Amino acid sequence: MSARSDPRAHEYEERNRFAGVIYMLLIVVAVAFGAFVWQLYSGPEIPRIAPQPGPYKTEPAPEAAIAPDAAEQGAPAPDTSAAMTPPSAVRTPAPAAATPAGPRFVANGPYLAQLAALQSAEAAEPAWNRLASRAPDLFAHARLDVERADLGSRGVYHRVRAGYFADRENANRFCERIRRMAQDCIVVAR
Numbered sequence: 001m002s003a004r005s006d007p008r009a010h011e012y013e014e015r016n017r018f019a020g021v022i023y024m025l026l027i028v029v030a031v032a033f034g035a036f037v038w039q040l041y042s043g044p045e046i047p048r049i050a051p052q053p054g055p056y057k058t059e060p061a062p063e064a065a066i067a068p069d070a071a072e073q074g075a076p077a078p079d080t081s082a083a084m085t086p087p088s089a090v091r092t093p094a095p096a097a098a099t100p101a102g103p104r105f106v107a108n109g110p111y112l113a114q115l116a117a118l119q120s121a122e123a124a125e126p127a128w129n130r131l132a133s134r135a136p137d138l139f140a141h142a143r144l145d146v147e148r149a150d151l152g153s154r155g156v157y158h159r160v161r162a163g164y165f166a167d168r169e170n171a172n173r174f175c176e177r178i179r180r181m182a183q184d185c186i187v188v189a190r
Helices: 007-041 062-066 121-134 168-180
Strands: 111-118 143-150 156-165 186-189
Touching: 111 121, 111 168, 121 143, 121 156, 156 168, 168 186
Parallel strands: none
Antiparallel strands: 111 156, 111 186, 143 156
């Protein structure tokens, strides 16, 4: 009886052939993975930019925090063209377009400007007073609104908000002024 006619020998050869195919596939996958890792880590060095020393937010100059916008005062922007034009060529300027006014507060509007979120209710009023003292004209008609927010595992916070605004546009104007003072501000709906 020959080895070719033995069914067990044929089965043994089939298994060896199948195992060889599996081993070859594993080698191909390992080489492909190695090539991927090589490409990933052997590329050119990525330049790293170091941050500048010091804080990234700076305190504005005291006069910048208190000085009202020209738009709030109703004054048009200064015209510098007359200084460069000879007197004979100076024309009477056309009426200026209406400039946007400062933020307008209402007694009980749907929008507020959130200025801070503090973990202490007692810290809300001093934070408000500190901001209001930096821009008394801006805060002249604003009302302090403190909302308690229980954030579960993150704790209880007290949101310090200025109000009230009839529309989002006025609340945005207020927040723009606050951001110029290097202070965070977001518009929220009640």
